[in-house]
Amino acid sequence: MQAGQTQFEAxxxxxxxxxxxxxxxxxxxxxxxxxxxxRLEVLKVIAEAGVSHKYLQLTQNGLxxxxxxxxxxxxxxxxxxxxxxxxxxxxxxxxxxxxxxxWEEPGTIASIVEAAIASxxxxxxxGDMHDRMYMVVKGEVAEDTAAKFREHLTGRKN
Amino acid sequence: xxxxxxxxxxxxxxxxxxxxxxxxxxFDAREQGFSPIAVVSAIGRKGAPYxxxxxxxxxxxxxPQLPAIARELDLIMACGEIISAAIFSQSCRSLxxxxxxxxxxxxxxxxxxxxxxxxxxxxxxxxxxxLLERDVTPVICGFQGSPVDEPDEITTLGRxxxxxTAAAIGAAVKACAVEIYTDVDGxxxxxxxxxxxxxxxxxxSYDEVAELxxxxxxxxxxxxxxxxxxxxxPLWVKNSFSGDEGTEIVSEDVSYSRNVTGITHSGxxxxxxxxxxxxxxxxxxxxxxxxxAMCARFGIALHMLNLSPxxxxxxxxxxxxxxxxxxxxxxxxxIASGKDFILQLGTASQKVQAQQEMLRHVQPVVAExxxxxxxxxxxxxxxxGKPGVFYRILRILHEAKVQxxxxxxxxxxxSFLIPETETYRAVRVVHDNLVPESVS
Numbered sequence: 001m002q003a004g005q006t007q008f009e010a011x012x013x014x015x016x017x018x019x020x021x022x023x024x025x026x027x028x029x030x031x032x033x034x035x036x037x038x039r040l041e042v043l044k045v046i047a048e049a050g051v052s053h054k055y056l057q058l059t060q061n062g063l064x065x066x067x068x069x070x071x072x073x074x075x076x077x078x079x080x081x082x083x084x085x086x087x088x089x090x091x092x093x094x095x096x097x098x099x100x101x102x103w104e105e106p107g108t109i110a111s112i113v114e115a116a117i118a119s120x121x122x123x124x125x126x127g128d129m130h131d132r133m134y135m136v137v138k139g140e141v142a143e144d145t146a147a148k149f150r151e152h153l154t155g156r157k158n
Numbered sequence: 159x160x161x162x163x164x165x166x167x168x169x170x171x172x173x174x175x176x177x178x179x180x181x182x183x184x185f186d187a188r189e190q191g192f193s194p195i196a197v198v199s200a201i202g203r204k205g206a207p208y209x210x211x212x213x214x215x216x217x218x219x220x221x222p223q224l225p226a227i228a229r230e231l232d233l234i235m236a237c238g239e240i241i242s243a244a245i246f247s248q249s250c251r252s253l254x255x256x257x258x259x260x261x262x263x264x265x266x267x268x269x270x271x272x273x274x275x276x277x278x279x280x281x282x283x284x285x286x287x288x289l290l291e292r293d294v295t296p297v298i299c300g301f302q303g304s305p306v307d308e309p310d311e312i313t314t315l316g317r318x319x320x321x322x323t324a325a326a327i328g329a330a331v332k333a334c335a336v337e338i339y340t341d342v343d344g345x346x347x348x349x350x351x352x353x354x355x356x357x358x359x360x361x362x363s364y365d366e367v368a369e370l371x372x373x374x375x376x377x378x379x380x381x382x383x384x385x386x387x388x389x390x391x392p393l394w395v396k397n398s399f400s401g402d403e404g405t406e407i408v409s410e411d412v413s414y415s416r417n418v419t420g421i422t423h424s425g426x427x428x429x430x431x432x433x434x435x436x437x438x439x440x441x442x443x444x445x446x447x448x449x450x451a452m453c454a455r456f457g458i459a460l461h462m463l464n465l466s467p468x469x470x471x472x473x474x475x476x477x478x479x480x481x482x483x484x485x486x487x488x489x490x491x492x493i494a495s496g497k498d499f500i501l502q503l504g505t506a507s508q509k510v511q512a513q514q515e516m517l518r519h520v521q522p523v524v525a526e527x528x529x530x531x532x533x534x535x536x537x538x539x540x541x542x543g544k545p546g547v548f549y550r551i552l553r554i555l556h557e558a559k560v561q562x563x564x565x566x567x568x569x570x571x572x573s574f575l576i577p578e579t580e581t582y583r584a585v586r587v588v589h590d591n592l593v594p595e596s597v598s
Contacts, residue, residue: 037556043548057464057466107455117450
Protein backbone atom coordinates (compact mmCIF):
# COMPACT_ATOMS: atom_id res chain seq x y z
CA MET A 1 0.00 0.00 0.00
CA GLN A 2 1.39 3.41 -0.95
CA ALA A 3 1.64 6.27 1.52
CA GLY A 4 -1.68 8.05 1.79
CA GLN A 5 -3.70 5.04 0.78
CA THR A 6 -6.10 3.37 3.14
CA GLN A 7 -7.88 0.07 3.14
CA PHE A 8 -11.14 1.61 4.30
CA GLU A 9 -11.47 4.33 1.68
CA ALA A 10 -10.97 3.78 -2.04
CA UNK A 11 -7.26 3.77 -2.77
CA UNK A 12 -5.68 7.05 -3.88
CA UNK A 13 -2.80 7.48 -6.23
CA UNK A 14 -2.35 5.51 -9.43
CA UNK A 15 -4.43 2.36 -9.14
CA UNK A 16 -4.24 0.88 -12.61
CA UNK A 17 -2.47 1.33 -15.91
CA UNK A 18 -4.32 -0.08 -18.87
CA UNK A 19 -3.45 -0.25 -22.56
CA UNK A 20 -6.15 -0.11 -25.22
CA UNK A 21 -5.22 -0.78 -28.81
CA UNK A 22 -6.79 0.13 -32.12
CA UNK A 23 -7.03 3.89 -32.31
CA UNK A 24 -6.11 6.68 -34.66
CA UNK A 25 -5.54 10.36 -34.02
CA UNK A 26 -7.03 12.89 -36.40
CA UNK A 27 -5.47 16.34 -36.27
CA UNK A 28 -7.01 19.31 -38.04
CA UNK A 29 -5.02 22.49 -38.71
CA UNK A 30 -7.63 25.12 -39.46
CA UNK A 31 -5.75 28.42 -39.20
CA UNK A 32 -6.37 31.24 -36.79
CA UNK A 33 -9.24 33.15 -38.49
CA UNK A 34 -12.79 32.24 -37.44
CA UNK A 35 -11.33 29.25 -35.69
CA UNK A 36 -14.42 28.45 -33.61
CA UNK A 37 -16.66 28.35 -36.67
CA UNK A 38 -14.20 26.20 -38.57
CA ARG A 39 -13.98 23.76 -35.66
CA LEU A 40 -17.77 23.54 -35.57
CA GLU A 41 -17.91 22.93 -39.31
CA VAL A 42 -15.51 20.00 -39.00
CA LEU A 43 -17.39 18.53 -36.04
CA LYS A 44 -20.70 18.95 -37.87
CA VAL A 45 -19.47 16.97 -40.86
CA ILE A 46 -18.31 14.17 -38.54
CA ALA A 47 -21.52 14.27 -36.48
CA GLU A 48 -23.81 14.18 -39.50
CA ALA A 49 -21.97 11.18 -40.85
CA GLY A 50 -22.63 9.38 -37.55
CA VAL A 51 -18.96 8.84 -36.71
CA SER A 52 -18.27 8.84 -32.99
CA HIS A 53 -15.04 10.09 -31.52
CA LYS A 54 -13.49 10.70 -28.12
CA TYR A 55 -10.92 12.85 -26.39
CA LEU A 56 -11.47 16.01 -28.36
CA GLN A 57 -8.92 18.72 -27.74
CA LEU A 58 -8.82 22.26 -28.97
CA THR A 59 -5.38 23.11 -30.30
CA GLN A 60 -4.14 26.63 -30.95
CA ASN A 61 -5.01 26.46 -34.62
CA GLY A 62 -7.50 23.62 -34.90
CA LEU A 63 -8.50 20.51 -33.05
CA UNK A 64 -7.50 16.92 -32.52
CA UNK A 65 -9.56 13.87 -31.68
CA UNK A 66 -9.32 10.11 -31.35
CA UNK A 67 -11.30 7.56 -33.33
CA UNK A 68 -11.36 3.78 -33.43
CA UNK A 69 -9.08 2.29 -36.06
CA UNK A 70 -12.11 0.62 -37.61
CA UNK A 71 -13.49 4.05 -38.44
CA UNK A 72 -10.39 5.32 -40.27
CA UNK A 73 -11.52 4.47 -43.79
CA UNK A 74 -14.94 5.98 -43.22
CA UNK A 75 -13.41 9.12 -41.69
CA UNK A 76 -10.90 9.54 -44.53
CA UNK A 77 -13.58 9.25 -47.16
CA UNK A 78 -15.84 11.60 -45.31
CA UNK A 79 -13.24 14.32 -44.77
CA UNK A 80 -11.84 14.07 -48.29
CA UNK A 81 -15.34 14.37 -49.69
CA UNK A 82 -15.97 17.45 -47.57
CA UNK A 83 -12.67 18.98 -48.66
CA UNK A 84 -11.33 19.13 -45.12
CA UNK A 85 -7.57 18.77 -44.72
CA UNK A 86 -6.32 16.66 -41.87
CA UNK A 87 -3.40 14.61 -40.58
CA UNK A 88 -4.04 11.04 -39.60
CA UNK A 89 -1.88 9.06 -37.17
CA UNK A 90 -2.93 5.44 -37.53
CA UNK A 91 -1.93 2.42 -35.45
CA UNK A 92 -2.14 4.23 -32.14
CA UNK A 93 -2.75 2.82 -28.69
CA UNK A 94 -4.00 4.49 -25.59
CA UNK A 95 -2.33 4.21 -22.20
CA UNK A 96 -4.84 4.93 -19.46
CA UNK A 97 -3.45 5.86 -16.06
CA UNK A 98 -6.30 5.56 -13.57
CA UNK A 99 -6.19 7.46 -10.32
CA UNK A 100 -9.26 8.46 -8.30
CA UNK A 101 -9.22 12.14 -7.40
CA UNK A 102 -6.36 12.79 -9.82
CA TRP A 103 -7.07 16.51 -10.04
CA GLU A 104 -6.68 16.88 -6.28
CA GLU A 105 -3.38 15.02 -6.14
CA PRO A 106 -0.61 17.64 -6.22
CA GLY A 107 1.93 17.06 -8.95
CA THR A 108 0.63 13.65 -10.09
CA ILE A 109 -0.28 14.61 -13.66
CA ALA A 110 2.99 16.49 -14.06
CA SER A 111 4.96 13.50 -12.80
CA ILE A 112 3.20 11.15 -15.25
CA VAL A 113 3.96 13.44 -18.19
CA GLU A 114 7.53 13.87 -17.04
CA ALA A 115 7.88 10.08 -16.90
CA ALA A 116 6.50 9.82 -20.44
CA ILE A 117 8.89 12.42 -21.82
CA ALA A 118 11.81 10.88 -19.95
CA SER A 119 11.05 7.50 -21.52
CA UNK A 120 11.61 9.09 -24.92
CA UNK A 121 8.28 7.97 -26.32
CA UNK A 122 6.46 10.34 -28.64
CA UNK A 123 3.09 11.24 -27.16
CA UNK A 124 0.61 12.26 -29.87
CA UNK A 125 -2.32 13.12 -27.67
CA UNK A 126 -2.73 13.54 -23.94
CA GLY A 127 -5.58 14.49 -21.68
CA ASP A 128 -6.97 14.09 -18.21
CA MET A 129 -10.17 13.81 -16.24
CA HIS A 130 -10.75 13.65 -12.49
CA ASP A 131 -10.18 9.90 -12.44
CA ARG A 132 -7.73 9.21 -15.26
CA MET A 133 -5.09 10.45 -17.56
CA TYR A 134 -4.58 9.09 -21.04
CA MET A 135 -1.76 9.20 -23.53
CA VAL A 136 -1.97 8.18 -27.15
CA VAL A 137 1.24 6.67 -28.50
CA LYS A 138 2.34 4.44 -31.37
CA GLY A 139 0.90 0.96 -30.97
CA GLU A 140 4.24 -0.82 -31.06
CA VAL A 141 5.65 1.04 -28.05
CA ALA A 142 2.48 1.12 -25.93
CA GLU A 143 2.94 -2.06 -23.88
CA ASP A 144 6.60 -1.32 -23.06
CA THR A 145 5.77 2.25 -22.15
CA ALA A 146 2.89 1.14 -19.95
CA ALA A 147 5.17 -1.37 -18.20
CA LYS A 148 7.66 1.42 -17.45
CA PHE A 149 4.86 3.61 -16.10
CA ARG A 150 3.55 0.76 -14.01
CA GLU A 151 6.91 0.27 -12.38
CA HIS A 152 7.54 4.00 -11.99
CA LEU A 153 4.10 4.98 -10.71
CA THR A 154 2.85 1.95 -8.80
CA GLY A 155 6.02 0.01 -8.03
CA ARG A 156 4.47 -3.05 -9.71
CA LYS A 157 6.34 -4.80 -12.49
CA ASN A 158 3.26 -6.14 -14.21
CA UNK B 159 -30.89 -3.63 15.44
CA UNK B 160 -31.85 -1.56 12.35
CA UNK B 161 -29.34 1.29 12.29
CA UNK B 162 -29.86 4.47 10.32
CA UNK B 163 -27.26 7.25 10.03
CA UNK B 164 -28.60 10.80 9.65
CA UNK B 165 -26.06 13.44 8.68
CA UNK B 166 -26.92 17.10 9.17
CA UNK B 167 -24.93 19.78 7.33
CA UNK B 168 -24.13 23.27 8.59
CA UNK B 169 -27.38 24.90 7.50
CA UNK B 170 -29.41 22.02 8.98
CA UNK B 171 -28.05 22.83 12.47
CA UNK B 172 -27.59 26.59 11.97
CA UNK B 173 -30.40 27.84 14.23
CA UNK B 174 -32.31 26.64 17.25
CA UNK B 175 -35.35 25.98 15.03
CA UNK B 176 -33.30 24.10 12.45
CA UNK B 177 -31.71 21.96 15.17
CA UNK B 178 -35.14 21.24 16.63
CA UNK B 179 -36.38 20.11 13.19
CA UNK B 180 -33.28 17.94 12.71
CA UNK B 181 -33.68 16.44 16.19
CA UNK B 182 -37.30 15.71 15.32
CA UNK B 183 -36.09 13.65 12.34
CA UNK B 184 -33.90 11.62 14.69
CA PHE B 185 -36.87 11.21 17.02
CA ASP B 186 -39.07 10.08 14.09
CA ALA B 187 -36.46 7.50 13.08
CA ARG B 188 -36.55 6.11 16.63
CA GLU B 189 -40.35 5.99 16.49
CA GLN B 190 -40.10 4.05 13.22
CA GLY B 191 -38.05 1.39 14.96
CA PHE B 192 -34.59 2.45 13.84
CA SER B 193 -31.57 2.92 16.06
CA PRO B 194 -30.43 6.26 14.72
CA ILE B 195 -26.94 7.76 14.73
CA ALA B 196 -26.59 11.50 14.06
CA VAL B 197 -23.49 12.97 12.42
CA VAL B 198 -23.19 16.74 12.45
CA SER B 199 -21.20 19.48 10.73
CA ALA B 200 -20.14 22.73 12.37
CA ILE B 201 -22.97 25.20 12.95
CA GLY B 202 -23.80 27.48 10.00
CA ARG B 203 -21.73 28.63 7.09
CA LYS B 204 -19.01 31.25 6.61
CA GLY B 205 -19.60 34.17 8.95
CA ALA B 206 -21.48 32.14 11.58
CA PRO B 207 -19.58 32.31 14.91
CA TYR B 208 -18.62 28.60 15.08
CA UNK B 209 -18.49 27.80 11.35
CA UNK B 210 -15.25 26.17 10.18
CA UNK B 211 -14.25 29.16 8.03
CA UNK B 212 -14.82 31.55 10.94
CA UNK B 213 -12.58 29.49 13.21
CA UNK B 214 -9.87 29.35 10.52
CA UNK B 215 -10.05 33.13 10.07
CA UNK B 216 -9.78 33.71 13.84
CA UNK B 217 -6.68 31.55 13.85
CA UNK B 218 -5.03 33.15 10.82
CA UNK B 219 -5.83 36.69 11.85
CA UNK B 220 -3.59 36.34 14.90
CA UNK B 221 -0.66 36.93 12.57
CA PRO B 222 -1.34 36.66 8.83
CA GLN B 223 2.40 36.54 8.11
CA LEU B 224 2.96 33.47 10.28
CA PRO B 225 2.47 30.17 8.43
CA ALA B 226 -0.35 28.09 9.89
CA ILE B 227 0.73 24.79 11.42
CA ALA B 228 -1.51 22.04 10.05
CA ARG B 229 -1.82 20.27 13.41
CA GLU B 230 -2.97 23.43 15.18
CA LEU B 231 -5.37 24.27 12.34
CA ASP B 232 -6.91 20.81 12.69
CA LEU B 233 -7.37 21.34 16.41
CA ILE B 234 -9.27 24.57 15.90
CA MET B 235 -11.29 23.26 12.94
CA ALA B 236 -12.37 20.20 14.91
CA CYS B 237 -13.84 22.51 17.57
CA GLY B 238 -16.68 23.54 15.24
CA GLU B 239 -18.08 20.01 15.06
CA ILE B 240 -17.51 19.38 18.79
CA ILE B 241 -19.55 22.49 19.68
CA SER B 242 -22.21 21.46 17.17
CA ALA B 243 -22.46 17.86 18.47
CA ALA B 244 -22.73 18.95 22.11
CA ILE B 245 -25.47 21.48 21.30
CA PHE B 246 -27.31 19.04 19.02
CA SER B 247 -27.29 16.25 21.60
CA GLN B 248 -28.91 18.75 23.98
CA SER B 249 -31.53 19.47 21.27
CA CYS B 250 -32.20 15.72 21.10
CA ARG B 251 -32.50 15.38 24.87
CA SER B 252 -34.96 18.26 24.92
CA LEU B 253 -37.27 16.08 22.78
CA UNK B 254 -37.17 13.47 25.52
CA UNK B 255 -34.74 10.85 24.24
CA UNK B 256 -31.23 10.03 25.34
CA UNK B 257 -28.31 11.28 23.27
CA UNK B 258 -24.57 11.71 23.73
CA UNK B 259 -22.06 13.81 21.80
CA UNK B 260 -19.14 11.73 20.56
CA UNK B 261 -15.91 13.00 18.99
CA UNK B 262 -14.47 11.34 15.91
CA UNK B 263 -11.80 9.71 18.05
CA UNK B 264 -14.39 8.41 20.55
CA UNK B 265 -16.41 7.08 17.60
CA UNK B 266 -13.41 4.92 16.71
CA UNK B 267 -12.44 6.71 13.49
CA UNK B 268 -8.76 6.13 12.77
CA UNK B 269 -6.99 8.03 10.03
CA UNK B 270 -3.73 7.96 8.12
CA UNK B 271 -2.57 10.95 10.16
CA UNK B 272 -2.35 13.52 7.39
CA UNK B 273 -3.33 16.77 9.05
CA UNK B 274 -5.87 18.79 7.06
CA UNK B 275 -6.82 16.03 4.64
CA UNK B 276 -6.69 12.71 6.45
CA UNK B 277 -8.16 9.52 5.06
CA UNK B 278 -10.02 7.01 7.13
CA UNK B 279 -8.06 3.83 7.71
CA UNK B 280 -10.56 2.04 9.92
CA UNK B 281 -13.61 2.55 12.11
CA UNK B 282 -14.04 0.67 15.36
CA UNK B 283 -17.70 1.23 16.22
CA UNK B 284 -17.52 -0.42 19.67
CA UNK B 285 -18.48 2.70 21.63
CA UNK B 286 -21.21 3.67 19.15
CA UNK B 287 -22.79 0.22 19.30
CA UNK B 288 -22.57 0.23 23.11
CA LEU B 289 -24.45 3.55 23.21
CA LEU B 290 -27.13 2.20 20.87
CA GLU B 291 -27.50 -0.90 23.05
CA ARG B 292 -28.27 1.45 25.95
CA ASP B 293 -30.81 3.28 23.77
CA VAL B 294 -28.62 6.40 23.66
CA THR B 295 -28.42 8.14 20.28
CA PRO B 296 -24.80 8.95 19.44
CA VAL B 297 -24.28 12.43 17.97
CA ILE B 298 -20.95 12.12 16.19
CA CYS B 299 -18.71 15.05 15.27
CA GLY B 300 -18.19 14.89 11.53
CA PHE B 301 -14.98 15.69 9.68
CA GLN B 302 -12.51 14.29 12.24
CA GLY B 303 -10.65 11.25 13.44
CA SER B 304 -7.41 10.31 15.14
CA PRO B 305 -4.24 9.00 13.53
CA VAL B 306 -3.72 5.26 13.87
CA ASP B 307 -0.14 5.89 15.00
CA GLU B 308 -0.91 8.81 17.34
CA PRO B 309 -4.40 8.28 18.74
CA ASP B 310 -4.16 11.29 21.05
CA GLU B 311 -3.98 13.68 18.10
CA ILE B 312 -6.88 15.07 16.01
CA THR B 313 -6.89 15.08 12.23
CA THR B 314 -9.59 16.51 9.98
CA LEU B 315 -10.82 14.76 6.85
CA GLY B 316 -10.71 17.66 4.38
CA ARG B 317 -13.58 19.51 2.75
CA UNK B 318 -16.86 17.63 2.80
CA UNK B 319 -15.47 15.48 5.58
CA UNK B 320 -18.76 15.16 7.46
CA UNK B 321 -20.34 13.32 4.51
CA UNK B 322 -17.31 11.02 4.58
CA THR B 323 -17.78 10.44 8.34
CA ALA B 324 -21.44 9.57 7.84
CA ALA B 325 -20.70 7.06 5.07
CA ALA B 326 -17.80 5.54 7.01
CA ILE B 327 -19.87 5.14 10.19
CA GLY B 328 -22.69 3.69 8.08
CA ALA B 329 -20.28 1.14 6.61
CA ALA B 330 -18.78 0.24 10.00
CA VAL B 331 -22.13 -0.38 11.73
CA LYS B 332 -23.71 -1.94 8.60
CA ALA B 333 -26.44 0.69 8.58
CA CYS B 334 -29.56 -0.02 6.57
CA ALA B 335 -29.45 3.59 5.29
CA VAL B 336 -27.38 6.75 5.42
CA GLU B 337 -29.38 9.94 4.99
CA ILE B 338 -27.55 13.16 4.14
CA TYR B 339 -29.65 16.19 5.11
CA THR B 340 -28.95 19.45 3.34
CA ASP B 341 -30.84 22.58 2.25
CA VAL B 342 -32.04 21.36 -1.17
CA ASP B 343 -34.51 18.63 -2.16
CA GLY B 344 -31.85 16.08 -3.09
CA UNK B 345 -29.48 15.94 -6.04
CA UNK B 346 -30.55 18.20 -8.85
CA UNK B 347 -29.64 18.23 -12.51
CA UNK B 348 -27.82 21.55 -11.98
CA UNK B 349 -26.93 23.99 -9.23
CA UNK B 350 -30.20 25.84 -8.44
CA UNK B 351 -28.22 29.11 -8.43
CA UNK B 352 -27.75 28.59 -12.19
CA UNK B 353 -30.98 26.79 -12.97
CA UNK B 354 -33.61 27.62 -10.34
CA UNK B 355 -36.10 25.06 -11.70
CA UNK B 356 -33.59 22.22 -12.10
CA UNK B 357 -35.43 18.96 -11.43
CA UNK B 358 -34.46 16.62 -8.60
CA UNK B 359 -33.09 13.25 -9.64
CA UNK B 360 -35.06 10.61 -7.74
CA UNK B 361 -32.79 7.58 -8.22
CA UNK B 362 -29.15 7.56 -9.16
CA SER B 363 -26.32 5.07 -9.18
CA TYR B 364 -23.21 5.51 -7.00
CA ASP B 365 -21.16 5.95 -10.19
CA GLU B 366 -23.36 8.78 -11.39
CA VAL B 367 -23.30 10.59 -8.08
CA ALA B 368 -19.53 10.15 -7.72
CA GLU B 369 -19.03 11.61 -11.21
CA LEU B 370 -21.30 14.56 -10.40
CA UNK B 371 -19.59 15.13 -7.07
CA UNK B 372 -16.08 14.96 -8.54
CA UNK B 373 -17.06 17.49 -11.18
CA UNK B 374 -18.46 20.03 -8.77
CA UNK B 375 -21.96 19.11 -7.54
CA UNK B 376 -21.88 20.20 -3.93
CA UNK B 377 -24.62 18.16 -2.29
CA UNK B 378 -22.50 15.13 -1.54
CA UNK B 379 -18.76 14.67 -1.21
CA UNK B 380 -17.26 12.17 -3.69
CA UNK B 381 -15.39 10.30 -0.94
CA UNK B 382 -18.71 9.61 0.79
CA UNK B 383 -20.18 8.29 -2.47
CA UNK B 384 -17.12 6.09 -2.97
CA UNK B 385 -17.33 4.60 0.54
CA UNK B 386 -21.06 3.99 0.13
CA UNK B 387 -20.38 2.29 -3.21
CA UNK B 388 -17.59 0.18 -1.78
CA UNK B 389 -19.69 -1.06 1.12
CA UNK B 390 -23.07 -1.05 -0.72
CA UNK B 391 -24.79 1.24 1.77
CA PRO B 392 -28.13 2.65 0.67
CA LEU B 393 -27.67 6.41 0.57
CA TRP B 394 -30.23 9.21 0.48
CA VAL B 395 -29.85 12.96 0.02
CA LYS B 396 -32.79 14.86 1.52
CA ASN B 397 -33.86 18.38 2.42
CA SER B 398 -33.82 19.22 6.13
CA PHE B 399 -36.47 21.83 5.61
CA SER B 400 -39.06 20.00 3.50
CA GLY B 401 -40.87 16.72 3.35
CA ASP B 402 -39.53 15.98 -0.14
CA GLU B 403 -38.62 12.33 -0.70
CA GLY B 404 -35.10 13.32 -1.83
CA THR B 405 -32.68 11.33 -4.00
CA GLU B 406 -31.99 7.64 -3.48
CA ILE B 407 -28.53 6.44 -4.48
CA VAL B 408 -28.33 2.76 -5.32
CA SER B 409 -25.85 0.26 -6.69
CA GLU B 410 -27.71 -0.74 -9.84
CA ASP B 411 -27.44 1.32 -13.01
CA VAL B 412 -30.56 3.46 -13.19
CA SER B 413 -29.20 5.89 -15.77
CA TYR B 414 -30.60 4.03 -18.79
CA SER B 415 -33.67 6.25 -18.77
CA ARG B 416 -31.76 9.47 -19.35
CA ASN B 417 -28.99 10.68 -21.61
CA VAL B 418 -27.76 13.41 -19.33
CA THR B 419 -27.64 13.15 -15.53
CA GLY B 420 -26.66 16.72 -14.84
CA ILE B 421 -24.58 19.79 -15.53
CA THR B 422 -22.02 20.95 -12.97
CA HIS B 423 -19.52 23.74 -12.64
CA SER B 424 -16.35 23.79 -10.60
CA GLY B 425 -13.04 25.40 -10.05
CA UNK B 426 -11.48 28.80 -10.37
CA UNK B 427 -8.73 28.20 -12.85
CA UNK B 428 -5.95 29.95 -14.74
CA UNK B 429 -5.17 28.49 -18.18
CA UNK B 430 -1.65 28.59 -19.58
CA UNK B 431 -0.91 27.82 -23.22
CA UNK B 432 2.81 27.65 -24.07
CA UNK B 433 3.71 28.37 -27.67
CA UNK B 434 6.37 25.80 -28.62
CA UNK B 435 5.81 25.68 -32.38
CA UNK B 436 9.21 27.16 -33.24
CA UNK B 437 11.26 24.83 -31.06
CA UNK B 438 13.06 21.80 -32.42
CA UNK B 439 11.70 18.46 -31.26
CA UNK B 440 14.73 17.84 -29.08
CA UNK B 441 14.67 21.30 -27.46
CA UNK B 442 10.95 20.98 -26.89
CA UNK B 443 11.30 17.61 -25.19
CA UNK B 444 13.99 18.97 -22.86
CA UNK B 445 11.94 22.04 -22.03
CA UNK B 446 8.73 20.10 -21.44
CA UNK B 447 10.50 17.58 -19.23
CA UNK B 448 11.90 20.31 -16.98
CA UNK B 449 8.60 22.20 -16.93
CA UNK B 450 6.67 19.12 -15.80
CA ALA B 451 9.43 18.05 -13.42
CA MET B 452 9.14 21.41 -11.64
CA CYS B 453 5.35 21.10 -11.44
CA ALA B 454 5.67 17.55 -10.08
CA ARG B 455 8.35 18.42 -7.54
CA PHE B 456 6.46 21.41 -6.17
CA GLY B 457 3.06 19.72 -6.14
CA ILE B 458 1.32 21.83 -8.76
CA ALA B 459 -1.96 20.13 -9.69
CA LEU B 460 -2.60 20.39 -13.43
CA HIS B 461 -5.96 20.09 -15.18
CA MET B 462 -7.06 19.81 -18.79
CA LEU B 463 -3.61 19.07 -20.10
CA ASN B 464 -3.15 19.43 -23.83
CA LEU B 465 -0.14 18.58 -26.00
CA SER B 466 -0.19 19.44 -29.68
CA PRO B 467 2.38 20.24 -32.36
CA UNK B 468 1.81 23.93 -31.56
CA UNK B 469 2.47 23.73 -27.84
CA UNK B 470 1.38 22.60 -24.44
CA UNK B 471 -1.48 23.89 -22.33
CA UNK B 472 -2.88 23.25 -18.87
CA UNK B 473 -5.02 24.83 -16.19
CA UNK B 474 -3.99 25.49 -12.59
CA UNK B 475 -6.27 26.18 -9.63
CA UNK B 476 -6.28 29.87 -8.82
CA UNK B 477 -5.37 29.11 -5.22
CA UNK B 478 -2.20 27.44 -6.45
CA UNK B 479 -1.48 29.86 -9.25
CA UNK B 480 0.57 32.35 -7.21
CA UNK B 481 2.91 29.51 -6.21
CA UNK B 482 3.07 28.25 -9.79
CA UNK B 483 3.84 31.74 -11.08
CA UNK B 484 6.60 32.21 -8.50
CA UNK B 485 8.04 28.91 -9.62
CA UNK B 486 7.67 29.10 -13.40
CA UNK B 487 7.66 32.76 -14.43
CA UNK B 488 11.26 33.72 -15.14
CA UNK B 489 12.48 30.13 -14.78
CA UNK B 490 15.61 29.64 -16.86
CA UNK B 491 15.77 26.20 -18.46
CA UNK B 492 19.20 25.20 -19.73
CA ILE B 493 18.98 23.21 -22.96
CA ALA B 494 22.57 23.04 -24.15
CA SER B 495 25.80 24.93 -23.63
CA GLY B 496 25.04 28.59 -24.33
CA LYS B 497 21.39 27.85 -25.05
CA ASP B 498 18.85 28.63 -22.38
CA PHE B 499 15.13 29.27 -22.43
CA ILE B 500 13.27 31.51 -20.02
CA LEU B 501 9.60 30.90 -19.25
CA GLN B 502 7.31 33.92 -19.41
CA LEU B 503 3.73 33.66 -18.15
CA GLY B 504 1.66 36.35 -19.86
CA THR B 505 3.28 39.75 -20.34
CA ALA B 506 6.89 40.00 -19.25
CA SER B 507 7.11 40.57 -15.50
CA GLN B 508 9.88 42.58 -13.85
CA LYS B 509 11.47 39.28 -12.87
CA VAL B 510 11.55 38.09 -16.48
CA GLN B 511 12.84 41.44 -17.71
CA ALA B 512 15.61 41.44 -15.10
CA GLN B 513 16.62 37.88 -16.02
CA GLN B 514 16.70 38.75 -19.71
CA GLU B 515 18.78 41.83 -18.96
CA MET B 516 21.26 39.72 -17.01
CA LEU B 517 21.34 36.68 -19.31
CA ARG B 518 21.14 38.22 -22.74
CA HIS B 519 21.32 34.95 -24.65
CA VAL B 520 18.14 33.45 -23.11
CA GLN B 521 15.24 32.87 -25.47
CA PRO B 522 11.78 33.57 -24.04
CA VAL B 523 9.12 30.87 -24.23
CA VAL B 524 5.83 32.66 -23.75
CA ALA B 525 2.66 31.21 -22.28
CA GLU B 526 -0.61 32.90 -23.07
CA UNK B 527 -2.29 33.34 -19.72
CA UNK B 528 -6.10 33.28 -19.40
CA UNK B 529 -7.23 34.17 -15.91
CA UNK B 530 -10.75 33.83 -14.56
CA UNK B 531 -11.64 30.45 -16.05
CA UNK B 532 -13.95 27.78 -14.75
CA UNK B 533 -15.08 24.39 -15.92
CA UNK B 534 -18.58 23.24 -16.72
CA UNK B 535 -19.25 19.55 -17.13
CA UNK B 536 -22.01 17.45 -18.65
CA UNK B 537 -22.46 14.06 -16.98
CA UNK B 538 -24.31 11.14 -18.52
CA UNK B 539 -23.56 7.43 -18.49
CA UNK B 540 -25.18 6.64 -21.81
CA UNK B 541 -24.59 9.88 -23.70
CA UNK B 542 -20.91 9.94 -24.53
CA GLY B 543 -19.52 7.96 -27.38
CA LYS B 544 -22.62 8.76 -29.42
CA PRO B 545 -21.87 10.70 -32.61
CA GLY B 546 -22.32 14.44 -32.47
CA VAL B 547 -22.25 15.00 -28.72
CA PHE B 548 -19.28 17.37 -28.76
CA TYR B 549 -20.62 19.18 -31.79
CA ARG B 550 -23.97 19.67 -30.16
CA ILE B 551 -22.63 21.08 -26.88
CA LEU B 552 -20.00 23.26 -28.54
CA ARG B 553 -22.67 24.64 -30.87
CA ILE B 554 -24.95 25.43 -27.93
CA LEU B 555 -22.12 27.31 -26.23
CA HIS B 556 -21.11 29.08 -29.46
CA GLU B 557 -24.68 30.23 -30.12
CA ALA B 558 -24.82 31.53 -26.55
CA LYS B 559 -21.54 33.39 -27.27
CA VAL B 560 -19.66 31.51 -24.57
CA GLN B 561 -15.99 31.14 -25.42
CA UNK B 562 -14.51 27.65 -24.91
CA UNK B 563 -10.78 27.46 -24.20
CA UNK B 564 -10.38 23.71 -23.86
CA UNK B 565 -12.30 20.46 -23.46
CA UNK B 566 -11.75 17.18 -21.63
CA UNK B 567 -13.76 14.00 -21.57
CA UNK B 568 -14.10 10.70 -19.81
CA UNK B 569 -16.39 7.71 -20.32
CA UNK B 570 -19.28 9.40 -18.53
CA UNK B 571 -18.63 13.11 -18.80
CA UNK B 572 -17.30 15.96 -20.87
CA SER B 573 -15.93 19.23 -19.51
CA PHE B 574 -15.44 22.65 -21.05
CA LEU B 575 -13.10 25.38 -19.83
CA ILE B 576 -14.91 28.71 -20.13
CA PRO B 577 -14.72 32.27 -18.73
CA GLU B 578 -15.85 32.26 -15.11
CA THR B 579 -18.11 35.26 -15.76
CA GLU B 580 -20.21 33.05 -18.04
CA THR B 581 -20.63 30.17 -15.58
CA TYR B 582 -24.30 30.47 -14.68
CA ARG B 583 -25.39 31.40 -18.19
CA ALA B 584 -23.42 28.53 -19.74
CA VAL B 585 -24.80 25.98 -17.26
CA ARG B 586 -28.32 27.26 -17.86
CA VAL B 587 -28.15 27.19 -21.65
CA VAL B 588 -26.58 23.71 -21.78
CA HIS B 589 -29.06 22.45 -19.19
CA ASP B 590 -32.06 23.90 -21.00
CA ASN B 591 -30.97 22.27 -24.25
CA LEU B 592 -29.96 18.86 -22.95
CA VAL B 593 -31.70 18.03 -19.71
CA PRO B 594 -35.45 18.49 -20.19
CA GLU B 595 -35.44 15.82 -22.85
CA SER B 596 -33.48 13.36 -20.79
CA VAL B 597 -34.73 13.45 -17.21
CA SER B 598 -37.46 11.00 -16.53
